[in-house]
Amino acid sequence: MRQFFYDNYTESGLYNSKVDSHLTYLRENVDIVEDSPDTFSEQFSQYHTFGPIDSPWPMKSHDTRHTGRSPYSTADNPLVEIWRYKTGNSVEGGCIIENDGMIIFGDFAGYLYAVTPDGELHWKTKLGGLVFSTPALDEDGTIYLGTYNDHMFAVDSDDGEILWSFYAGGSISSSPAIGTDGTIYFGIAKEFDKGEILAVNPDGTEKWRYAAGDYIFADPAIAPDGTIYIGSLDGYLYAIDPDGSLKWHFKTGDWVKSHPSIGDDGTVYFSSFDGYFYALYPDGNLKWTFGNPGSGCVAAVIAEEGTLYLGGDRLYAIHSNGTLKWSFTFDSRRYVGHSSPAIGADGIIFVGLDIGEDQGGELIAINPDGSLRWRSGKIAHWSMDSSPCIGVDGTVYVGSSYGIEDGFLHAFGEGTPNSPPHTPSITGPNHGTQGTDYPYTFVSTDPDEDDMYYYVDWRDGTNSGWMGPYASGDEIIRTHQWAEVGSYTIRAKVRDYFDEESDWATLEVTMPKERTARFFFKDVFNSFRILLSRLTTSTYR
Secondary structure (H helix, E strand, O other): OHHHHHHHHOOOOOOOHHHHHHHHHHHHHOOOOOOOHHHHHHHHHHOOOOOEOOOOEOOOOOOOOOOOEOOOOOOOOOOEEEEEEEEOOOOOOOOEEOOOOOEEEEOOOOEEEEEOOOOOEEEEEEOOOOOOOOOEEEOOOEEEEEOOOOEEEEEEOOOOOEEEEEEOOOEOOOOOEEOOOOOEEEEEEEOOOEEEEEEEOOOOOEEEEEEEOOOOOOOOEEOOOOOEEEEOOOOEEEEEOOOOOEEEEEEOOOOOOOOOEEOOOOOEEEEOOOOEEEEEOOOOOEEEEEEOOOOOOOOOEEOOOOOEEEOOOEEEEEOOOOOEEEEEEOOOOEEOOOOOOEEOOOOOEEEEEEEOOOOOEEEEEEOOOOOEEEEOOOOEOOEOOOOOEEOOOOOEEEEEEEEOOEEEEEEEEOOOOOOOOOOOEEEOOOEOOOOOOEEEEEEOOOOOOOOEEEEEEOOOOOEOOOEEEEOOOOEEEEEEOOOOOEEEEEEEEEEEOOOOEOOOEEEEEEEOHHHHHHHHHHHHHHHHHHHHHHHHHHHHO
């Protein structure tokens, strides 16, 4: 059995030391009667516990029904940003939380991270390919996550070791869901506008796949009876039996890109790009629609009493019968892009907002009566499409896209508020000649020892843009020249990782008006003297 598995799985990258230990257990404790893939999968599953883990936040929107409900309250959380962890690129997928408080998430650089509750890196693993999706955590501590390089990965949550990788044949932005038997369900986008729904066994072998009519970017939800619900860009919501056969599919007028959510009574809720929010009975018949709820990219979550929360150009609260309960209007140019809300046990709703077109992002908290509880203000310079999650102590975690190649994981909880950096000092020449480079030194310190970014306005219509990051106390030297005569007031400020800015520092600089003209005529006169001297010498030869 062991040799059979080694021979058949080493070539596909599925074999490693962790899987080897499982096989050792089977060889020493189980009577193997047949060396076949089916036998291996059956016996592997029989002697290991699978299914979604019961942790604070084990998968996208908390559970297989995608309710977005946390069992932990945020009522006593002052929502101070206690730390942010910098990644190698944008963080647009959501994060999950293990039982020990470890936060797991991926980024656009293709890394999977494990960060401790105090914001320190525990491990990171290179997967390759953009990570748009949210990981899922199995009962045995295995993390599943798909990437844009067409692979689904199984990763050990203890140390980040890759246990196996499965080639899916299409890019994966669909967040995986785990069945009670350990089966991993997700969707893919293949070439030529094709999409498939896949089921993979917990040993990394394919169980089945079902072809849809177009790409699948949506995340699957799983009902208590095992039915898998997932949408496709072909406009259908699919209901698939656990054996891979089609149960039914429901046609909408446009793409179905966001994940469905399942109510306590089995009602399936989802959005379409046709401008409608749908409620279907478990048999696939239409229950009701809610018109013009916003973008079809966003998904609904379900409060304990059945209220549905759905984002778009505002946050909608919808009764389970399809009527509007209330709506909260965001400030101008703010909207929910791809962020799925998270609901605390106290009923407070958290969701990420985008500002304009890639111009920033913030996290907002709304009370269950539709009033504003709190907002972070702009904390991302690009977007906040990540879906927040809630820890045991009520701490709220969310990712952000800070810039084209920067991202953060943010933690909001109880702690000391961040202090802004001190006003920088500026030293350098305060007078000179136009067209000449002069060096200037800028230095600041941060009370919290955060790294900082510097911004210099030369007051001649040019500036440095944000430079950095630099350590607290580092001296930054930049040169500049002024093309025009006159007086200028150099201004400089700094900001830290929390976007707290210092006051402006200034330095007066003067470029004398007469100096350039005097030296010009002096140069002309000297050139004339040299020429005259040469002509005189030539005449007397």
